[in-house]
Amino acid sequence: MRQIITFASIHFVMKAEKVLKKEGIDIRLIPTPRKISSDCGMAIETHYENIERIKTILGNQKCSMDGIYRFDEKGGYSEQKD
Amino acid sequence: MVSIDLMRREVIVNKRIDGRGLSCPKPVVMTKNTLEEMEAGTIEVIVDNKPAVENVSRFARNSGCEVKVREEGKNFIVEVTKRETSEVSKEEIVCQVEPQKTGKGITVLIESDTIGEGSDELGAILMRALFPTLLEASPRPQRLIFMNNGAKLAVEGSIYLDDISKLEKEGIEIFVCGTCLDFFNLKDKVKVGKISNFFEITQILVEADKVITI
Numbered sequence: 001m002r003q004i005i006t007f008a009s010i011h012f013v014m015k016a017e018k019v020l021k022k023e024g025i026d027i028r029l030i031p032t033p034r035k036i037s038s039d040c041g042m043a044i045e046t047h048y049e050n051i052e053r054i055k056t057i058l059g060n061q062k063c064s065m066d067g068i069y070r071f072d073e074k075g076g077y078s079e080q081k082d
Numbered sequence: 083m084v085s086i087d088l089m090r091r092e093v094i095v096n097k098r099i100d101g102r103g104l105s106c107p108k109p110v111v112m113t114k115n116t117l118e119e120m121e122a123g124t125i126e127v128i129v130d131n132k133p134a135v136e137n138v139s140r141f142a143r144n145s146g147c148e149v150k151v152r153e154e155g156k157n158f159i160v161e162v163t164k165r166e167t168s169e170v171s172k173e174e175i176v177c178q179v180e181p182q183k184t185g186k187g188i189t190v191l192i193e194s195d196t197i198g199e200g201s202d203e204l205g206a207i208l209m210r211a212l213f214p215t216l217l218e219a220s221p222r223p224q225r226l227i228f229m230n231n232g233a234k235l236a237v238e239g240s241i242y243l244d245d246i247s248k249l250e251k252e253g254i255e256i257f258v259c260g261t262c263l264d265f266f267n268l269k270d271k272v273k274v275g276k277i278s279n280f281f282e283i284t285q286i287l288v289e290a291d292k293v294i295t296i
Contacts, residue, residue, distance in 0.1 A: 014207065031211035034218075042207055 001048045002071040003080075004030070006038040008064065013042045015063050023057055025050050035077060036069055051080075093161070096123035101138070102130045102157060106177035109134050110141050113162065117145060117170045127160040135160055137177055144171040187224035189290035190216065192232035197296055209235070212296065213245035217252060225255045225290070227283055228275065232296075233262040237271040246274045257283060 007013045013029070020027050025046065032043040046054065051068065058065060068080045097116055101109030109129050116125050127138050135158045139149045142160070146168035150161040164170075196205025197212065216223060226249065228236050235242045236258045250256050256275030263269040263277065287293055 010204070010207065014203065029207065029210050031215050042211060 003046050003048050003051055004033065004036065004069045004071060004077075005044045005046070005054065006032060006036060006040065006066040006069070007043070008039050008066050010040050010042060012063050012065075013040055013044065015061065016044055016058055016065075019057060019061050019063065020044070020046075020054060023053075025054060025057075027054075033071075033077075036067070038066060040066075093124055093163075095126050095161075096120060097125045099125060099127045101127055101134060104129075104134075106134060106137050107175040110137050110175045110177075113138050113141060113160075114145075114170060114175070117142075117147070117162070117164055117168075120164060122164050122166050122168070124161060124163045127162065128154075128157050129160065130157050132158070133177075134158070137175075138162075141171060141175065144173060145169060186286075186289040186291060188221060188292045188294060189225040189227060189286055190223045191227045191229065191287070191293055191295045192235065193229050193295060195231040195234050209242065209296075210245075213242060213249060216254075217249060222252075223254060223294070225257065225286055226275075227257045227259070227278075227286060228262075229259040229283075230262050233258050233272075234266065234268065236274045237263070237268045238273050239271075240273070243273050250274060257286065259283065 028045045142162040148163040197208035257278040
């Protein structure tokens with residue numbers, strides 16, 4: 001299942017991409033889907049299994065996430081709350 | 083039972099104007115004269131080209147008339163309804179001629195591997211956003227041309243390959259400048275699109291209704 005992580009600014013997105021790729025996590029930089037409201041036009045897409053690891057890594061790096069969204073096959077989505 | 087279609091046809095047309103074969107401002111002038119002569123009612127203006135439809139419609143709307151357009155074969159019929167409250171426009175008649183559309187749609191010319199100037203790092207990220215969003219754009223571009231550094235986006239190892247291939251699968255034609263690939267020694271590394279020459283590329287550019295350069 002697709003998970004989309006949004007950030008408050010492009011700087012966080014760029015930092016997150018760098019850090020997560022370095023850790024070997026499978027992520028993709030994508031334009032933030034229209035349906036999601038975010039302060040930043042770019043977001044990170046990843047697979048469901050990676051989320052917990054990403055949370056830990058980004059937490060350690062003080063790279064704060066804005067929201068995590070779960071997308072289903074049909075394009076429906078829901079925000080995941082901690 | 084009277085069908086809705088029949089009822090809709092019951093517009094009484096007071097006068098028909100034949101503007102076929104006439105260039106602007108003639109159909110507009112004829113429309114204007116007719117509207118001035120009558121108190122209220124509906125006229126039909128038959129014209130044979132889109133600019134004439136636009137010009138007549140604009141004038142009629144500016145005059146407070148209701149406008150409906152329908153196609154009949156190769157012709158267009160502009161139905162103009164004048165009400166008691168309509169006031170025939172005294173403005174000078176403007177002929178706006180649209181450039182003839184070729185039907186070749188929009189071509190996007192990508193000349194660089196980043197978008198804009200300033201930060202290349204940011205420019206590369208913006209490029210990542212371009213391809214998926216192009217797919218959602220309406221109207222959708224019909225052709226993409228990759229030139230100079232842009233050609234590097236279509237070769238082995240490019241992070242954009244998946245996104246560009248998706249565009250190709252959706253029917254968007256992809257052309258990559260062969261000379262550019264040759265210059266960068268990347269000719270045998272191209273993974274998406276068709277290797278093209280300048281004759282073809284120039285032809286695509288001149289044929290396009292609109293070229294967007296990135």
